[in-house]
Amino acid sequence: MKINGKPYRSIWREDDGRVMIIDQRWLPHELRIVELKDRKDFADSIFEMWVRGAPLIGATAAYGVAVQMAADPSDASLKETYEVLHATRPTAINLKWALDEMTRVLEPLAPEERAEAAYKRAAEICDEDVETNRMIGVHGLELIREISKKKNGGRVNILTHCNAGWPATVDWGTATSPIYHAVEEGIDVHVYVDETRPRNQGALLTAWELNSAGVSHQLIVDNAGGHLMQHGEVDIVIVGTDRTTARGDVANKIGTYLKALAANANGVPFYVALPSPTIDWTVWDGVKEIPIEERTDEEVTHVQGKGPDGKIVSVQISPDGTGGRNPAFDVTPAELVTGLITERGVVAANAEAMAKAFPEHAKK
Numbered sequence: 001m002k003i004n005g006k007p008y009r010s011i012w013r014e015d016d017g018r019v020m021i022i023d024q025r026w027l028p029h030e031l032r033i034v035e036l037k038d039r040k041d042f043a044d045s046i047f048e049m050w051v052r053g054a055p056l057i058g059a060t061a062a063y064g065v066a067v068q069m070a071a072d073p074s075d076a077s078l079k080e081t082y083e084v085l086h087a088t089r090p091t092a093i094n095l096k097w098a099l100d101e102m103t104r105v106l107e108p109l110a111p112e113e114r115a116e117a118a119y120k121r122a123a124e125i126c127d128e129d130v131e132t133n134r135m136i137g138v139h140g141l142e143l144i145r146e147i148s149k150k151k152n153g154g155r156v157n158i159l160t161h162c163n164a165g166w167p168a169t170v171d172w173g174t175a176t177s178p179i180y181h182a183v184e185e186g187i188d189v190h191v192y193v194d195e196t197r198p199r200n201q202g203a204l205l206t207a208w209e210l211n212s213a214g215v216s217h218q219l220i221v222d223n224a225g226g227h228l229m230q231h232g233e234v235d236i237v238i239v240g241t242d243r244t245t246a247r248g249d250v251a252n253k254i255g256t257y258l259k260a261l262a263a264n265a266n267g268v269p270f271y272v273a274l275p276s277p278t279i280d281w282t283v284w285d286g287v288k289e290i291p292i293e294e295r296t297d298e299e300v301t302h303v304q305g306k307g308p309d310g311k312i313v314s315v316q317i318s319p320d321g322t323g324g325r326n327p328a329f330d331v332t333p334a335e336l337v338t339g340l341i342t343e344r345g346v347v348a349a350n351a352e353a354m355a356k357a358f359p360e361h362a363k364k
């Protein structure tokens, strides 16, 4: 996507070999581009959310393996790197998917061949993510186009939660890709952006990218979505996911489940933009089986923003002595999901439809 007219990906490798990211902790107020130099940088960048979003976490881990292979391509190093990076965040399955993929490619190679092969595969994973998300946009556009036609070209109101946009991926985003494709086609689209406490990925990142792209949008508090749906002001909900099970249960940022309940109660279609590396074919019941990351109290008791002097500050919003509980994700059961927007098309949220769309993964 473009920032001030200049195209960016969220992670890239410079011609001189350095791996660069946009440190998202400072957006939208500061664009800080940093090099990830060693394995610790990569682990810190994922755990501390300099980069975040399931597909981007996977892409970052892939490059983390490559940088480590350049430092030490031994079997022990490859195994330890898998463990170190895998331990950073538990919910997004793309992390394990990318580490498994890098291991699959590198394990059979002689150590001296591993660094070059790792960088090549990491770059492919990034390019594949971009194309996957573009296709999610192409298929999701159909849904928006249908609503627009039903409204005789009237404005299509879309609600999204957290940031499943360009900063959550290498490019395009997943939930935002259909939006960008619809705007490119000239469809009148308006996006209600959930702020998404506690880290406000919606307020800080989704609003920023939509603003940069000139897409009509308004920021809303997390608790306003149900009201807007009750009053017919939301035509479709499109969210991302960090892990979707083989039967279509969807783990996504905390609060997604509540939006799905409200959508279901008000007859609003609830779609999940789902790149296939985010499907965990090994789990069935998302509520029982998907590990939900618990993050720090401070993310709940404090909020970050730009102070009067323009500096980014974190302020305490709750009394001294008040602790917090901070589950970072929840699981929306498949029965609340209208459909899964994948790179291969819109698929019903059930095991049979998913296996048909991705036969290479269907249990034999």
Ligand SMILES: CSC[C@H]1O[C@H](OP(=O)(O)O)[C@H](O)[C@@H]1O
Pocket (backbone or CB within 6 Å): 052, 053, 054, 055, 161, 162, 163, 164, 165, 168, 169, 173, 174, 175, 201, 239, 240, 241, 242, 252, 253, 254, 328
């Ligand atoms: C396209 S995946 C985006 C997904 O990741 C976010 O979580 P986090 O910001 O904590 O990495 C959120 O669940 C988004 O929907």
